[in-house]
Amino acid sequence: MSPKSIEETKTFTEMVARKQGWVLTKDETLYQDLVTGLNTNWNRYGYYLCPCRDTDGSREADKDILCPCEYSKADIAEYGHCYCSLYWSEDFAKSGKKAAPIPERRSYK
Numbered sequence: 001m002s003p004k005s006i007e008e009t010k011t012f013t014e015m016v017a018r019k020q021g022w023v024l025t026k027d028e029t030l031y032q033d034l035v036t037g038l039n040t041n042w043n044r045y046g047y048y049l050c051p052c053r054d055t056d057g058s059r060e061a062d063k064d065i066l067c068p069c070e071y072s073k074a075d076i077a078e079y080g081h082c083y084c085s086l087y088w089s090e091d092f093a094k095s096g097k098k099a100a101p102i103p104e105r106r107s108y109k
C-alpha cells in the first residue's frame with residue numbers, strides 16, 4: 001500500500017460522507033485529530049482502521065472496524081453520530097446538539 005497524505009485522507013472522509021448521506025463533524029479540532037488518526041492508521045497498517053479503536057492485529061480481525069465501520073449506520077440512526085463522532089446525520093447536524101460519548105456497539109472477546 002502506498003502512503004496517503006492528510007489531504008487524501010480528508011478526501012476519503014468527504015467521499016464516505018457524501019456516499020452515505022452523512023455530514024462531517026462540525027468540530028474542526030476533532031476533525032483534524034480523527035483525520036490524522038485515520039491517516040496514521042493507513043500508513044501504519046495499510047487500511048483505514050477506526051481512529052478510536054485499537055487493532056486486533058490484522059485486517060481480517062479488524063474488518064468490522066474499517067472506516068466506515070459496521071456499527072456506524074446503527075449508531076448514526078440511534079445517536080446521530082458514529083462512535084468517533086466523525087460522521088453525523090444531517091438531522092443531528094441541524095439540531096445544534098453536541099456529540100457526546102456513546103456506548104461501544106462492538107463486542108470484544
Ligand code: SF4
Nearest residue numbers: 050067069082083084
Ligand atoms: S466510528 Fe466507525 S465510522 Fe466513525 S470514524 Fe470510527 S470507523 Fe469510521
